[in-house]
Amino acid sequence: MEIPTIVGAGLIVIGAGMGIGRIGGSAMEAIGRQPEASGKIQTAMIIAAALIEGIGFAALFAA
Amino acid sequence: MDKLINDFSIGLFFWQSLVFLLLIFVLKKYAWKPILNAVNEREQSIEDALKEAEKARLEMQSLQESNEAILKEAREERERILKEARDMKNKMISEAKDAAATEADKAIVSAKAAIEAEKSAAIAELKNQAASLSIDVAEKILGQELSAENKQTAMIGKIIEDVKFN
Amino acid sequence: MISKFTALSAFVGLMFFSAPAVAQDHGHENTHLENAHQNDAQNNEAHGEELHGEEAHSEGHGHGAFVPASDTEGRKAVVKETVEHHLADSYEFHIVGPVGFPLPVILFDNGLKVFSSAKFQHGESVAEVDGQYYVIHHSKIYKTDAEGNMLLDEAGHHIKPLDFSITKNVFMIMFMAVFMFFLFRGVAKTYKNSLVPSKAGRFLEPLIVLIRDEIAIPNIGEKHYKRYMSFLLTIFFFIWFLNLAGMTPLGVNVTGNIAVTVSLALMTFFITQFSGKKDYWMHIFWMPGVPVLLRPVLAVIELIGLVVKPFSLTIRLYANMLAGHVVIMSILGLIYIFASYTAAIPFTGLTLFLYVLELLVAALQAYIFTMLASLYFGAAVEEHDHH
Numbered sequence: 001m002e003i004p005t006i007v008g009a010g011l012i013v014i015g016a017g018m019g020i021g022r023i024g025g026s027a028m029e030a031i032g033r034q035p036e037a038s039g040k041i042q043t044a045m046i047i048a049a050a051l052i053e054g055i056g057f058a059a060l061f062a063a
Numbered sequence: 064m065d066k067l068i069n070d071f072s073i074g075l076f077f078w079q080s081l082v083f084l085l086l087i088f089v090l091k092k093y094a095w096k097p098i099l100n101a102v103n104e105r106e107q108s109i110e111d112a113l114k115e116a117e118k119a120r121l122e123m124q125s126l127q128e129s130n131e132a133i134l135k136e137a138r139e140e141r142e143r144i145l146k147e148a149r150d151m152k153n154k155m156i157s158e159a160k161d162a163a164a165t166e167a168d169k170a171i172v173s174a175k176a177a178i179e180a181e182k183s184a185a186i187a188e189l190k191n192q193a194a195s196l197s198i199d200v201a202e203k204i205l206g207q208e209l210s211a212e213n214k215q216t217a218m219i220g221k222i223i224e225d226v227k228f229n
Numbered sequence: 230m231i232s233k234f235t236a237l238s239a240f241v242g243l244m245f246f247s248a249p250a251v252a253q254d255h256g257h258e259n260t261h262l263e264n265a266h267q268n269d270a271q272n273n274e275a276h277g278e279e280l281h282g283e284e285a286h287s288e289g290h291g292h293g294a295f296v297p298a299s300d301t302e303g304r305k306a307v308v309k310e311t312v313e314h315h316l317a318d319s320y321e322f323h324i325v326g327p328v329g330f331p332l333p334v335i336l337f338d339n340g341l342k343v344f345s346s347a348k349f350q351h352g353e354s355v356a357e358v359d360g361q362y363y364v365i366h367h368s369k370i371y372k373t374d375a376e377g378n379m380l381l382d383e384a385g386h387h388i389k390p391l392d393f394s395i396t397k398n399v400f401m402i403m404f405m406a407v408f409m410f411f412l413f414r415g416v417a418k419t420y421k422n423s424l425v426p427s428k429a430g431r432f433l434e435p436l437i438v439l440i441r442d443e444i445a446i447p448n449i450g451e452k453h454y455k456r457y458m459s460f461l462l463t464i465f466f467f468i469w470f471l472n473l474a475g476m477t478p479l480g481v482n483v484t485g486n487i488a489v490t491v492s493l494a495l496m497t498f499f500i501t502q503f504s505g506k507k508d509y510w511m512h513i514f515w516m517p518g519v520p521v522l523l524r525p526v527l528a529v530i531e532l533i534g535l536v537v538k539p540f541s542l543t544i545r546l547y548a549n550m551l552a553g554h555v556v557i558m559s560i561l562g563l564i565y566i567f568a569s570y571t572a573a574i575p576f577t578g579l580t581l582f583l584y585v586l587e588l589l590v591a592a593l594q595a596y597i598f599t600m601l602a603s604l605y606f607g608a609a610v611e612e613h614d615h616h
Contacts, residue, residue: 043447043600053545057545058537
């Protein structure tokens with residue numbers, strides 16, 4: 001029984017989406033807690049999201 | 064992945080790299096350096112101006128402070144001078160009063176002395192006068208009545224008594 | 230105010246992170262079909278001339294032949310064709326309808342061959358140059374014989390001449406380079422008279438300062454950032470402007486080309502490695518502060534990371550821009566497929582929404598690329614004082 005690649009792609013998207021969603025949510029919370037550090041948090045958030053996104057895309061292209 | 068490799072166009076890669084590298088160098092020379100320099104320069108000048116303003120503010124403050132100090136000093140000086148003047152005035156008045164009092168006392172004393180002297184002189188004069196008068200009288204009476212001894216003695220006694228009571 | 234804006238943009242950006250994923254899904258489906266299609270085509274090709282006929286048929290779809298609304302499958306094919314055509318590079322600059330101009334084709338095939346793409350007559354005929362015959366198939370030039378049959382090499386692949394043509398994308402890159410040169414030189418000139426920017430400088434200077442103060446200095450450090458400013462500024466505006474150019478109806482898709490993003494990422498990669506200090510290499514090959522046994526393992530991981538970084542830079546920009554174009558065009562295409570007003574109104578609204586989102590993504594991707602590049606440079610020049 002072979003799993004079609006489209007399912008794999010879906011799984012990747014779900015995983016990456018959840019990961020980035022969590023990053024974004026946590027970052028928002030952190031900004032809410034410490035509004036004065038929003039610049040640093042944002043930078044870290046974008047970098048983390050970008051890394052996950054990169055992995056996600058790589059996996060999508062592999063799928 | 065196959066699609067990626069299939070889509071890769073060596074010509075596009077070549078031109079992109081060439082044009083982009085050229086763009087970096089050309090923009091660096093003609094745009095980024097002048098722009099960044101100008102921005103830096105402006106930021107520097109703004110910073111300098113702010114520092115200058117702060118300095119001016121501080122100077123102003125110190126100037127104001129010194130002004131106030133001078134004013135205060137002047138006020139104190141004035142107070143001091145006024146006080147001195149007042150003191151001097153009081154002193155002068157009291158001195159004058161004292162001088163006047165002593166002067167008056169002196170005058171009274173001397174007046175008293177003069178009066179005393181006048182009085183004693185007058186008394187002496189009176190005594191002399193009385194003496195000479197009595198001598199005159201005596202002479203006259205003596206001229207008339209000293210013939211009688213008893214009369215003479217009574218007379219003299221009477222005169223002396225009178226003089227005493229005077 | 231600024232933090233509000235950035236928070237908002239981060240939020241909207243976040244929303245979009247899921248959009249390319251969906252789009253990718255969609256795109257993937259396309260590529261899946263596409264691959265099947267190509268396989269078919271290759272089989273046909275191997276058999277002979279049938280491909281040519283089929284190709285002409287689908288080209289016909291792409292160039293405005295009427296397909297009845299009842300023929301949903303036919304219309305789907307047209308949309309697919311249009312989207313692919315839009316995403317692909319082209320040898321002529323097509324503006325609207327019949328308006329456009331041919332671009333020079335430069336081939337290395339037994340010597341340099343330069344000729345106008347007008348010879349292909351919009352990709353419909355075989356061009357003959359110095360006794361060699363060429364044809365455009367799926368936006369690429371192939372060698373053919375005089376009758377237009379594609380030649381095969383010994384391994385059975387179609388022969389592609391070495392192609393350095395000024396294609397639509399190359400033309401756009403050159404145009405953008407010239408545009409940027411005049412734009413920023415103009416901005417630089419305004420500073421000669423006064424230190425206050427005027428005209429376009431008023432808008433661009435805050436962005437330049439943003440890149441310096443928010444990207445370069447925090448990530449690279451006060452000491453070294455100046456060396457990288459030219460690269461960072463150029464790459465930011467280049468990507469951003471080309472992304473925006475992709476949003477115009479001209480249908481250029483420069484940053485959605487793998488060759489372009491590979492080139493940009495490779496430059497970042499090489500600059501990073503060449504500016505790597507002793508500390509940087511030390512952290513890659515012999516990580517200080519961890520047990521000696523672990524160090525070779527970490528070295529392997531770090532080396533993989535070294536390769537993954539430019540790869541992810543490449544794919545991120547490419548996939549985001551490609552996905553954005555695919556999503557917008559596919560949703561617009563739905564109007565054509567459904568062919569009803571009830572579909573047209575919501576899909577137009579949705580397209581508009583996605584379009585605005587894409588404008589944001591255009592800036593966001595340029596920002597992220599620049600940010601990550603400066604982060605890598607920062608890691609390369611960083612000097613640790615803990616050992």
